Amino acid sequence: MGDMNTQMADRYKNNFLKEIEEQAEMGEWVKMCMQCGLCSGSCPTNFQAGWDHPPQEIFMMIRAGKRDEVLASNSMWMCTSCYNCYVRCPRKVPVTHVMHGIAEYAYRIGRSPKNQPTQHLSKTFWDNCTKYGRVNEVKLTQTLYFKDGIGSGIKKAMEMQSVAMGLVKSGRLNLMEAVGGGHKCKDLKGIHAMLTKAKELEAQRKAAKATPAG
Amino acid sequence: MARKEYAFYPGCSSQKGASASNYLVSVESMCKTLDIKMTEIPDWNCCGASVSYAEAGELPRHVMNARNFALAETNLPGQTIVATCAACWLGARESKERLEHNSGLMADTQTALKEAGLQIKVIPEVRHMVEVLIEDLGYDELKKPVKKPLDGMKFAGYVGCQTNRPFGISGESFENPMYLDKLIETVGGEAVKYDQKVTCCGGALAFSEPEKAQGQIKDIIEAAYDGGAEMIVTPCPLCQANVEVYQGQINKRYGTKFDIPVLYYSQLMTLAYGGSAKEAGINGNVVRARKLEEFAAK
Numbered sequence: 159m160g161d162m163n164t165q166m167a168d169r170y171k172n173n174f175l176k177e178i179e180e181q182a183e184m185g186e187w188v189k190m191c192m193q194c195g196l197c198s199g200s201c202p203t204n205f206q207a208g209w210d211h212p213p214q215e216i217f218m219m220i221r222a223g224k225r226d227e228v229l230a231s232n233s234m235w236m237c238t239s240c241y242n243c244y245v246r247c248p249r250k251v252p253v254t255h256v257m258h259g260i261a262e263y264a265y266r267i268g269r270s271p272k273n274q275p276t277q278h279l280s281k282t283f284w285d286n287c288t289k290y291g292r293v294n295e296v297k298l299t300q301t302l303y304f305k306d307g308i309g310s311g312i313k314k315a316m317e318m319q320s321v322a323m324g325l326v327k328s329g330r331l332n333l334m335e336a337v338g339g340g341h342k343c344k345d346l347k348g349i350h351a352m353l354t355k356a357k358e359l360e361a362q363r364k365a366a367k368a369t370p371a372g
Numbered sequence: 373m374a375r376k377e378y379a380f381y382p383g384c385s386s387q388k389g390a391s392a393s394n395y396l397v398s399v400e401s402m403c404k405t406l407d408i409k410m411t412e413i414p415d416w417n418c419c420g421a422s423v424s425y426a427e428a429g430e431l432p433r434h435v436m437n438a439r440n441f442a443l444a445e446t447n448l449p450g451q452t453i454v455a456t457c458a459a460c461w462l463g464a465r466e467s468k469e470r471l472e473h474n475s476g477l478m479a480d481t482q483t484a485l486k487e488a489g490l491q492i493k494v495i496p497e498v499r500h501m502v503e504v505l506i507e508d509l510g511y512d513e514l515k516k517p518v519k520k521p522l523d524g525m526k527f528a529g530y531v532g533c534q535t536n537r538p539f540g541i542s543g544e545s546f547e548n549p550m551y552l553d554k555l556i557e558t559v560g561g562e563a564v565k566y567d568q569k570v571t572c573c574g575g576a577l578a579f580s581e582p583e584k585a586q587g588q589i590k591d592i593i594e595a596a597y598d599g600g601a602e603m604i605v606t607p608c609p610l611c612q613a614n615v616e617v618y619q620g621q622i623n624k625r626y627g628t629k630f631d632i633p634v635l636y637y638s639q640l641m642t643l644a645y646g647g648s649a650k651e652a653g654i655n656g657n658v659v660r661a662r663k664l665e666e667f668a669a670k
Contacts (some may be wrong), residue, residue, distance in 0.1 A: 183429075183430050202571065202572040202574075202588055203577075203584060208581070208584055236577075236581075236584075238533075238572050238574055238575040238576070238577050238585075239422035239423070239533070239534070239575055239576070240533040240534075240537065240572035240575065241533055241534070241537035241538045242533075242537065242572070244537065244538045245537045245538055245540075245546045246546075252538075254538075258425040258426075259425075261425065261426050262425055262426045262429060265426045265427075266429070270426075275580035275581055276423070276576070276577060276580040276581065277426055278580065279423055279576060279579055279580040280423050280424055280425060280426035280427045280428075281426065281427040283421060283423050283424050283427070283576070284420065284424040284427035284428045285427065287384070287417075287418035287420065287421075287424070288418075288432075288436075291415075291417040291418060292384045292387070292417060292418050293384035293385070293390075293418055293421075295384075295385075295390055295391055299579075302579055302580070317621075320620050320621075321617050321618065321620065321621065324617060324620075324658035325391065325617060325658060327658075328394070328655065328656045328657060328658050329389065329393060329394070329655070329656055330389070330390065330391045330392070330393055330394065330656055330658070331389070331390075331391065332388075332389030332390070334389070335389070341384070341387045341388075341390075343415050343416075343417050344415045345415055345488060348487065348488030348489060348490075349417060349439065349488060351487035351488060352435055352439065352484045352485060352487045352488040352490075353432050353435065353436075353484075354487070355483060355484040355486075355487045356431045356432040356435040356480070356481075356484040357429070357431075357432055359431055359480045359483060359484060360429050360430060360431040360432065360480075363431070363476070363480065
């Protein structure tokens with residue numbers, strides 16, 4: 159793949175705003191932000207002191223060309239998709255989608271933070287639901303627990319044992335899904351062919367959007 | 373012929389043995405009483421949910437929803453798609469909106485769909501079960517079959533995020549939607565006032581960042597107790613699971629003594645319509661709703 163990050167940095171030189179506008183989904187909205195901070199005050203994760211920068215700060219940093227700081231930030235990965243910012247923004251910026259878009263772009267070019275748990279969940283979830291067309295909840299949980307190795311996986315599974323047992327007892331967790339008894343779509347071949355094509359077209363579309371180098 | 377007919381999109385969590393399987397049981401009972409026919413979209417697939425954004429990218433996500441549109445249009449022509457899950461509804465509606473407003477995205481979607489032998493002519497309407505109840509039937513019609521009103525029971529109507537934002541239910545405010553309270557009152561219960569009605573449960577972060585999500589869940593449950601609620605009611609499978617199943621862990625972490633049942637609106641309606649505990653799926657609740665179990669047995 160070469161180094162996607164270097165390629166993009168070279169292509170856009172010092173115009174990071176343009177890079178986000180062209181490459182990140184909904185990135186064209188960044189310039190609409192008027193720095194009121196309503197998004198930040200509305201974010202549930204704001205109360206947990208979990209992020210590097212609130213959304214409006216990220217937007218200003220993009221305009222200021224702080225490429226490395228933005229792409230490596232954990233802020234976008236804190237999004238719970240609650241859409242509070244989205245419905246409250248006085249400039250109608252779809253903040254939720256912009257944050258997802260920046261996160262996806264940072265991840266795509268390999269500049270997002272390593273071992274970020276929600277980033278890992280995003281990949282795990284998508285791989286899980288596209289493999290059989292439907293989510294396999296048991297396998298999803300297993301993959302999440304054991305992402306940091308067997309030891310920590312067993313520890314996490316033990317901590318969650320009472321939660322899992324409650325679900326099993328009430329008929330809401332089918333352990334047979336772990337051994338192939340999960341739900342599946344019939345036309346898996348069609349789904350996989352369709353997604354392969356979609357990925358290919360997406361790559362073409364993003365490349366066509368980019369301005370020629372030099 | 374049934375009074376109303378829809379193309380049903382149950383979603384992954386509603387399947388047998390999955391985390392919201394009891395939601396589906398109660399929806400089926402409720403629809404039977406209300407004479408609503410829900411025909412499952414043949415071979416429907418996952419919507420991708422919200423959290424897949426980073427791995428999925430844009431087009432693959434919309435293509436997943438587009439496949440369901442094409443299947444519904446082909447197999448159940450003229451029928452509106454109805455989802456019971458908030459994320460399915462949101463994901464599908466979002467894709468519908470984007471595809472209808474972006475011809476390039478739509479053209480690429482058609483090209484991808486062709487690989488699965490499918491195509492879209494007109495994307496069907498996509499609605500949430502609650503919209504159907506309120507808009508197509510109305511509170512008066514929903515009240516008619518009530519045989520056993522839930523008199524004297526106090527519920528915190530927990531609307532949460534994705535049945536409320538960004539689309540929401542027509543005519544409702546984002547900050548204080550009233551439809552769930554009205555549904556509770558329609559079946560004879562009391563909807564308590566509390567201040568975390570539309571607070572986020574943490575969504576998918578309950579899996580990836582449990583401490584953060586559980587902090588939010590704690591606030592929601594605490595407010596429900598403070599409002600005098602005996603039980604919590606919600607229209608969303610992830611809200612239900614998150615607020616219900618981590619109560620033990622939250623108690624350990626914060627020294628609280630939470631033990632509050634979390635139900636679906638469809639469970640209350642089924643019981644008020646005279647349905648059994650099994651028909652209402654309350655045997656599928658992890659925090660047992662003992663008061664409702666006794667009520668159902670009467």
